[in-house]
Each structure stands twice: as structure tokens, then as C-alpha cells.
Amino acid sequence: MRVLVTGGAGFIGANFVHQTVRTRPDARVTVLDALTYAGDRSSLAPVADQVELVEGSIADADLVDRLVADADVVVHFAAESHNDNSLGDPSPFVQTNLVGTYTLLEAARRHDVRFHHISTDEVYGDLPLEGDEKFTPTTPYNPSSPYSSTKAGSDLLVRAWVRSFGLRATISNCSNNYGPYQHIEKFIPRQITNLIDGVRPRLYGAGLNVRDWIHVEDHNTAVWAIIDRGTIGETYLIGADGETSNLDVVRTLLGVFGREADDFDHVADRPGHDLRYAIDASKLRDELGWTPRYTDFAAGLAATVDWYRANEDWWRPHKAAVEAKYAATGQ
Numbered sequence: 150m151r152v153l154v155t156g157g158a159g160f161i162g163a164n165f166v167h168q169t170v171r172t173r174p175d176a177r178v179t180v181l182d183a184l185t186y187a188g189d190r191s192s193l194a195p196v197a198d199q200v201e202l203v204e205g206s207i208a209d210a211d212l213v214d215r216l217v218a219d220a221d222v223v224v225h226f227a228a229e230s231h232n233d234n235s236l237g238d239p240s241p242f243v244q245t246n247l248v249g250t251y252t253l254l255e256a257a258r259r260h261d262v263r264f265h266h267i268s269t270d271e272v273y274g275d276l277p278l279e280g281d282e283k284f285t286p287t288t289p290y291n292p293s294s295p296y297s298s299t300k301a302g303s304d305l306l307v308r309a310w311v312r313s314f315g316l317r318a319t320i321s322n323c324s325n326n327y328g329p330y331q332h333i334e335k336f337i338p339r340q341i342t343n344l345i346d347g348v349r350p351r352l353y354g355a356g357l358n359v360r361d362w363i364h365v366e367d368h369n370t371a372v373w374a375i376i377d378r379g380t381i382g383e384t385y386l387i388g389a390d391g392e393t394s395n396l397d398v399v400r401t402l403l404g405v406f407g408r409e410a411d412d413f414d415h416v417a418d419r420p421g422h423d424l425r426y427a428i429d430a431s432k433l434r435d436e437l438g439w440t441p442r443y444t445d446f447a448a449g450l451a452a453t454v455d456w457y458r459a460n461e462d463w464w465r466p467h468k469a470a471v472e473a474k475y476a477a478t479g480q
Contacts, residue, residue: 156227207249217256239295246299275423328365354418356396364443388428
């Protein structure tokens with residue numbers, strides 16, 4: 150199988166590439182990545198001699214057409230994905246998430262290539278903090294940021310290309326991921342790397358916002374289940390019943406480091422901060438037989454801490470710039 154992975158030098162995409170090389174030795178993997186700040190060539194270093202890395206934009210129609218023509222399946226991870234950045238400058242999100250996805254869809258249509266689109270639960274907006282309501286594949290879209298709105302738009306493009314042109318495509322909307330190779334601007338790795346440096350974690354607002362956490366390895370086994378056994382045109386939600394407040398995440402990490410549970414600072418909440426996400430993954434589990442491996446969130450966090458401790462050379466070069474950017478906004 151010839152697999153084209155867009156955004157394969159980013160967090161989830163790089164883990165997908167590692168997993169594919171490890172578990173599918175017959176696959177020929179090509180990565181297309183713009184190698185912006187969120188895409189890191191070093192994330193693919195352990196498999197560099199087993200994959201082809203092409204530096205370029207998913208909005209480059211000629212490049213995309215050539216690569217898609219030589220693929221059996223496109224797995225589309227590439228996206229601008231940081232909410233804070235989308236509030237500061239929405240334009241890259243429109244270009245990558247909308248124009249880039251359109252460019253890939255047109256190439257996949259021309260060459261009749263199987264297409265899987267990676268999306269987020271943030272397209273659904275948020276849920277009340279109280280209650281047991283969860284997102285399902287039929288939940289109406291209600292995005293609240295330039296990031297989530299452009300991801301919602303890209304989902305709708307995929308659905309339209311399936312219905313209008315018969316594109317062989319599926320969509321997955323996943324909850325918040327954690328694990329190795331996640332950029333340190335993100336919530337969990339920022340807290341981990343601050344704690345490694347002896348810096349108190351920083352928490353938006355009261356920290357009561359709830360996210361449904363899933364280990365990146367579980368996300369990627371679900372993606373392969375959808376590619377292998379999913380029904381064309383369908384949307385599958387990926388989650389591992391990992392609902393945890395940001396406050397409890399910080400307290401769990403403080404415990405891993407042997408620090409007191411209140412050893413953190415509050416900072417001003419960000420605009421439009423969604424309250425709660427929760428995924429109903431029953432369709433994925435019942436129809437495709439998928440189950441998560443990492444069901445103990447605390448153990449998964451501890452393993453992630455171990456990875457960041459052991460791979461300081463991967464994240465250290467970026468740390469000062471990330472903290473300077475947050476300091477400029479008082480966070």
C-alpha cells in the first residue's frame with residue numbers, strides 16, 4: 150500500500166508514521182509537510198530511512214497532484230491547529246485548513262484515491278459542564294474559533310466531495326491527544342516542560358474546562374481501523390472516555406513530579422474558551438471493533454513525562470521562544 154500522509158512531521162501525523170512503519174512493513178510511506186514551526190523533521194528521524202519526506206504545502210496544486218497520483222490512500226493530518234494562534238492571525242488557518250483541503254480533495258478526485266480526513270471534536274462547539282451529554286456523528290456543528298470553524302469547513306468540503314463526486318472518503322473527529330512529539334506550545338507538554346525546568350504550571354482561568362483526552366497511539370490505531378474497515382462517506386468519532394478538567398490534569402502532573410497539588414499559577418482565561426468536550430465513540434467501537442489501549446490517563450501522563458525527560462534535545466531548542474510568546478500575552 151502506498152500511503153501519503155499530509156502533516157506527517159507534526160505531532161499526531163509523526164506518531165502515525167512511526168506506527169505505520171512499525172506495524173505495516175509492506176506500506177510505502179510518503180510524508181508531505183510544510184515544516185512550519187509545528188512540523189519538525191527531527192520527529193521523523195527514527196524512521197528517516199524508511200519514509201520519503203517531501204517539504205511543501207498542501208495548497209501547492211502541482212505538487213499535491215503528483216504525490217496523490219502515486220498513492221493508494223491519502224491520510225490528511227495537515228492543519229493549522231492552535232486555538233491561541235488562530236485568534237492572533239486567522240489567515241494561515243483559512244489557507245491551510247480550507248484551501249489546502251480543497252486542493253487535496255481535487256487531486257484525490259482526479260486520481261480516484263482513497264481519502265481519510267482527520268478532524269477534531271472542536272467543530273461541535275462545547276457542552277455544559279454538568280450532565281452526561283456527549284458529541285455524536287450527528288451533533289450539529291457549532292465552532293467557536295477561527296481554528297475550529299476552518300476545520301468544520303474542511304469537514305463539510307469532504308462530505309460534499311463524497312456526495313457530489315463519489316470520492317472514496319471517510320472522516321474522523323477526535324478528542325484532545327497527548328503523547329510523544331507534541332509541540333510544547335500545547336497544554337500538556339507546556340506544563341511538563343515547565344515542570345522539568347522547575348517552573349510553576351500556568352492554568353487558564355479556574356481550570357474547570359473539561360477535555361476528553363486520548364493517547365496519540367490510540368487515535369492512530371482508530372484511524373487505521375477506519376481506513377481498513379470503515380464505510381465510505383461515514384464520520385467516526387474517536388475517544389477513549391478520558392474526560393478530565395484542566396485543573397485535574399495539572400494536579401496529576403504535579404503529582405508525577407512530586408509537587409504539591411496547588412503549586413501552580415492562574416492566568417487570564419482565553420477568549421471563547423470552550424467549556425467541555427466529550428466523545429461518544431460507540432459507533433467506532435461497535436461497527437469496527439476498535440478499543441483503546443491507554444485506559445489509565447494518569448499512567449499515560451506519567452509515560453509522556455518520561456518521554457519528554459528522555460528527549461530534551463527534541464523540545465529544548467523551541468522552549469525559550471514559546472515562553473517568550475506566552476509572556477508577551479501575560480500567560
